[in-house]
Amino acid sequence: MKALMAAADFPLPKRRGGNRMKKRWRQAVCLSAAAAMLGGCSTGRESVVPSAEANKPAQPVTLKILQVQPISDEDFQLLLNEPVTKKYPHISFERMSGKVEELVAAGNVPDLILAPDSVLSQYKDLGLTANLDPLVKEQGIDLSRFDPVYLDVIRAVSGKGELYALPYARNFNALYYNKDLFDRFGIGYPQDGMTWDDAIDLGKKLTRGDGGIQYRGLDPESVSRVARQFALAYVDYKTLKATVNSAEFRTLFDIVKRVYTIPGNEPKDPASSKGEATFTKDKTLAMYGTVNILWKLQEAGNNGLNWDVAQYPAIPGKPNVGNDVDSHTIVVTGTGKNRAASLLVADVLTSPEVQLLSVRKTARVSPLKDAALQQQFGADVGFLKGKRLGSIFKSRSIAAPVREKHHSQAQAIANQSFKEYVLGKDLNTALREAEEKINQLVQTTK
Numbered sequence: 001m002k003a004l005m006a007a008a009d010f011p012l013p014k015r016r017g018g019n020r021m022k023k024r025w026r027q028a029v030c031l032s033a034a035a036a037m038l039g040g041c042s043t044g045r046e047s048v049v050p051s052a053e054a055n056k057p058a059q060p061v062t063l064k065i066l067q068v069q070p071i072s073d074e075d076f077q078l079l080l081n082e083p084v085t086k087k088y089p090h091i092s093f094e095r096m097s098g099k100v101e102e103l104v105a106a107g108n109v110p111d112l113i114l115a116p117d118s119v120l121s122q123y124k125d126l127g128l129t130a131n132l133d134p135l136v137k138e139q140g141i142d143l144s145r146f147d148p149v150y151l152d153v154i155r156a157v158s159g160k161g162e163l164y165a166l167p168y169a170r171n172f173n174a175l176y177y178n179k180d181l182f183d184r185f186g187i188g189y190p191q192d193g194m195t196w197d198d199a200i201d202l203g204k205k206l207t208r209g210d211g212g213i214q215y216r217g218l219d220p221e222s223v224s225r226v227a228r229q230f231a232l233a234y235v236d237y238k239t240l241k242a243t244v245n246s247a248e249f250r251t252l253f254d255i256v257k258r259v260y261t262i263p264g265n266e267p268k269d270p271a272s273s274k275g276e277a278t279f280t281k282d283k284t285l286a287m288y289g290t291v292n293i294l295w296k297l298q299e300a301g302n303n304g305l306n307w308d309v310a311q312y313p314a315i316p317g318k319p320n321v322g323n324d325v326d327s328h329t330i331v332v333t334g335t336g337k338n339r340a341a342s343l344l345v346a347d348v349l350t351s352p353e354v355q356l357l358s359v360r361k362t363a364r365v366s367p368l369k370d371a372a373l374q375q376q377f378g379a380d381v382g383f384l385k386g387k388r389l390g391s392i393f394k395s396r397s398i399a400a401p402v403r404e405k406h407h408s409q410a411q412a413i414a415n416q417s418f419k420e421y422v423l424g425k426d427l428n429t430a431l432r433e434a435e436e437k438i439n440q441l442v443q444t445t446k
Contacts, residue, residue, distance in 0.1 A: 058090040061341045066096040066103070066110040068119065069328045075362050079168075083354050084345050091341055101126060111336035112345060117150075117327045118403045120157045120164055121237065125405060130334025131162035132343060139340070141347050147369040153325040153400050165329035166346045167367040169358065171291050173229065173312040173323045174392050175199070176279065180306045181206060181215060181286045190287060192311035192391050196255045199287065199313040200262070206286040207265040213284060216265045219275030220289040223256045223418045224411050228400075229315060231324035234410035235442060237402035242438035244414050245431045251315070253430070257422050271419035280305060289313065291326070294363050298383045311391045322395025327367055365392070406445065410438045 071079075076095075084091055096103070096110055103109065104126050115123070123129050136143065143151065143163075150167040157164060175190055182189050187205055194202070203218030220226050230248050235241070243249075260270050267273035279288040280300035289312060297307055312322045330349055332342040348354060355366045355373060363378040374393045378384040417434035421427055 058088070060090045060092070061338050062092045062094050063111040063338055063342055063345060064094045064096050064108075064336075065112040065114070066098070066100065068100065068113055068115040071114060078361065079354055079358055080345070080349060083351075083357075084348050087348055088341070088344055091345065100128070104128065109333055109335050111333060111338050111342045113331040113333065114168075115165075115329055115331055117153055117165070117167065117325065117329050117400070118407070120154065120329070120331070121402050122405050123331060123333075124157055124164070128333045128335065129158070129162075129164040129331070130339075131158070131164070132166075132332055133163050135332075135339060135343050136163065139343060139347070141343070145352065145368050145370070146350075147367055149397060149399055150325055150327050150367040153327070154329065156399075156402050165331040166350045167327035167329050168346075168349045168355075169328040169364040170367045170397065171323070171326040171328070172365055172392055172397070173225070173289060173291060173395065175287055175289045175310045175312050176293070176297070176307055177287045177310060178279065178283060178285065178305065179308055180283070184210075189308070190310040192394050193319070194311070194313045195316045195319075196259075196313045197316055199289075200255075200258050203259065203265060203287060204262050207262050209264065214264060216267075216275070216278065216285045217262065218259055218265065218287045218289075219267065219273055219278065219285055220256060220259055221274055221276075222272055222415065223252065223270075224415055225290060226256055227252055227411075228323040228326065229312075229321060231398050231400055233401040233403055233407065234414055234438060235404055235406050237404045240404070240442050240446075242410065242435040242442070244410075244417075244438060245435040249414075249431055250427060253418055253421055253427060255315070256418065260422055269419070270422040271415040291323075292363070292365070294378070294381075294384065301383055309388050309391055311394045314395070320395050321398055323397055324400035325397045326400065328364075406438070406442050409441055409445075413437045413441065 065080075067076075081093060084093075096108075100113070100123070109128070113123070113128075120129065146167065150170060151163065154165055154167065155161045155163055175194075177190055179189065185206060185208070187202070190199070190202060199218055203216075206215065206217035208215055230252055232243070232248055232252070234244055236243050259265065260267055260273070267275065275285050275288055276290065276293065276296070278285040280293075280296060281303075283305055297305070301307060311320075314321060330346045332339055332346055336342055350368070352368065352370065355368050356376060358364045359366050359373050360376050360379045361381070363381050363384065365377065366373045377389055377392075378387075414434050417425075417430040421430040
């Protein structure tokens with residue numbers, strides 16, 4: 001079997017600061033008040049008269065859970081183990097490790113998998129998925145609490161509208177900036193509502209040499225990061241044909257090339273710039289557009305980075321679109337032996353109560369549609385106090401295409417073609433060659 005793609009472009013990093021566990025009792029009152037804002041945190045279940053069978057003590061069950069989408073030990077306890085044990089004392093966890101395809105080949109199939117939605121099509125190919133809708137109905141789980149765009153992307157994988165997983169967090173794109181560099185050069189901070197044209201113009205003003213140091217004005221991380229704003233796949237899921245020789249890819253390549261060809265702003269490698277270290281450690285990058293790196297910025301802030309965040313620049317003519325759906329999901333496997341208990345766990349993780357904990361304490365963005373959760377974002381995370389967190393929510397996520405098993409390799413081919421374009425190759429030639437290479441890849445690895 002082909003190796004699965006990476007868990008996510010940029011998974012949420014492990015949080016730091018062990019003393020937060022000691023402070024939880026101080027936050028209990030605050031959490032209770034916030035929970036009231038969420039309409040009492042109702043699950044929407046119908047009342048059922050318990051039968052004699054239902055009153056029997058539940059049999060203990062240990063669920064095997066694999067974390068393809070990383071989660072720290074502290075967050076696992078906070079968001080899974082503690083709330084599940086409280087509500088369902090008979091359920092416990094065995095945390096697994098290893099590659100999904102190897103576990104499947106060995107017959108050691110997890111009951112639950114924490115994974116990005118981008119790998120669900122590959123899990124389908126492995127025979128790991130099954131429709132959850134009948135079990136959702138049987139257990140009375142209320143799906144109306146979710147923003148439908150996140151469920152729609154999951155349902156698109158089956159081709160029949162089936163539900164394979166529930167989303168428990170979502171990623172976002174944002175524009176992080178170094179306030180000290182703006183102050184040093186006497187330039188106003190980036191404003192919400194900018195287009196890429198605006199951001200490029202601002203980046204030109206900040207790109208300069210000063211005191212023997214070359215400062216870069218803007219880095220969008222990579223061309224593949226901005227591609228998420230266009231909701232682009234590199235291979236069509238249905239036809240298995242390359243999609244790169246298109247107007248959308250031409251616009252994408254043009255935008256990112258204009259960033260990387262600002263004199264003095266050239267990255268070391270246009271195919272994978274990834275200016276995170278330049279921004280967080282070297283402090284020589286003024287603006288960095290990427291995903292949720294808030295916990296990494298805690299350490300950077302402790303080391304002297306004076307940072308803040310603005311709304312992600314928009315594609316001209318498409319305001320307030322930040323990215324396509326990039327959610328973290330909990331997959332109830334189709335071949336697991338404990339599907340009913342596994343879905344109970346997924347319901348707890350995505351419940352309003354646990355989502356409130358996740359939003360306030362771990363600075364994950366919730367896929368639930370309750371706007372009150374946005375207002376609570378990062379409320380218990382001290383280093384986020386005073387930051388422009390509201391700017392994050394001014395951009396929305398649009399539906400993402402289904403990304404099939406060749407996605408990562410096809411993306412690498414497209415990134416290399418973009419590099420050749422930046423270095424002087426004709427755009428039409430670069431895209432045509434990328435199309436040919438991707439189609440050859442698909443044909444030889446079906």
